[in-house]
Amino acid sequence: CCYLSDLAVHRDYQSRKVGATLIEHVEKELGAEVSLILLASDTAMDYYPKIDFNKAENAYIKKRKY
Incomplete structure (x- = not known):
């Protein structure tokens, strides 16, 4: 598996498939046998x-204490 951390697209470029294109490139490099995992912010829960x-x-998470 691969953990994708901190994918963010500036508001001016959202809705232009920038995030989807970046993820497509990552998936192509990883190959079909690798799962892609991420944690989504509350504002991105509808996007993924x-x-x-x-x-x-x-899944489980143990959050940082700081």
């Missing part, structure tokens, strides 16, 4: 399903 991510129901 639109580009074929499935919400994980079997």
Whole structure:
């Protein structure tokens, strides 16, 4: 698996498929046998399903204390 950390697209460029294109490039480099995992911000929760991510129901997180 591969963890994708901190994908952010400036507001002026959102809705232009910049994020989706970046993720496509990552997936191409990884190959079909590697799963892509990420943590989404609250504002991005509706975005990722639109580009074929499935919400994980079997994950846990232990947040930082600072």
